[in-house]
Amino acid sequence: MPRIGLFFGSNTGNTRKIAKMIKRRFPDNDDIADPLNVNKATPELVAGYSHLILGTPTLGEGAMPGLEADCQNPSWAEFLPQLAELDFTGKTVALYGLGDQEKYGDNFCDALGELYDFVVARGARVVGAWPTDGYEFMASKAEREGEFVGLVQDLDNQKMLLEARLEDWLKLIGPEFGLPL
Numbered sequence: 595m596p597r598i599g600l601f602f603g604s605n606t607g608n609t610r611k612i613a614k615m616i617k618r619r620f621p622d623n624d625d626i627a628d629p630l631n632v633n634k635a636t637p638e639l640v641a642g643y644s645h646l647i648l649g650t651p652t653l654g655e656g657a658m659p660g661l662e663a664d665c666q667n668p669s670w671a672e673f674l675p676q677l678a679e680l681d682f683t684g685k686t687v688a689l690y691g692l693g694d695q696e697k698y699g700d701n702f703c704d705a706l707g708e709l710y711d712f713v714v715a716r717g718a719r720v721v722g723a724w725p726t727d728g729y730e731f732m733a734s735k736a737e738r739e740g741e742f743v744g745l746v747q748d749l750d751n752q753k754m755l756l757e758a759r760l761e762d763w764l765k766l767i768g769p770e771f772g773l774p775l
């Protein structure tokens with residue numbers, strides 16, 4: 595079984611696209627599972643991995659994706675409560691989030707911050723903090739002590755930076771995840 599689980603929620607496909615890019619970046623590497631939408635995941639599946647890469651967009655006004663944020667399918671908002679009792683102690687977790695800094699500068703990538711708080715409260719070791727340089731926003735729950743808690747991508751305004759940012763971040767977390775660079 596792969597060591598590294600790759601889970602995402604997505605409304606319009608951007609977060610899924612990045613999950614697929616991460617998987618494709620390591621071809622023929624059995625350590626990393628195929629990306630799975632959280633609306634098809636189970637707590638048992640998440641529990642089975644020692645390493646997790648979790649991705650989420652922010653919807654609504656700073657909300658997790660899910661039915662209340664007008665997604666067509668359940669997503670993180672419905673799945674996280676199912677993980678409430680899961681012990682993340684001993685797990686290494688890397689997070690990435692998507693948002694729109696121009697339209698939602700007051701809630702930029704808030705769901706990424708919520709995901710961070712959720713796993714940290716359950717004992718996870720989170721790696722892959724990311725600089726806020728190069729982004730313009732007013733407030734973000736994903737910002738802690740001057741850094742984002744994970745990779746931030748803005749495909750609405752900075753799509754041209756997608757690949758370079760992802761590559762740099764994968765280099766950052768690679769050693770923590772035992773992934774080749």
Ligand SMILES: Cc1cc2nc3c(=O)[nH]c(=O)nc-3n(C[C@H](O)[C@H](O)[C@H](O)COP(=O)(O)O)c2cc1C
Nearest residue numbers: 604605606607608609651654656693694698702703
């Ligand atoms: C209705 C709606 C609400 C949004 N609210 C926020 C928000 O509060 N904060 C933010 O950073 N981005 C917000 N966004 C931007 C999305 O997070 C961004 O477009 C993201 O790339 C969508 O990812 P997905 O295609 O995986 O769903 C919102 C987008 C939509 C359509």
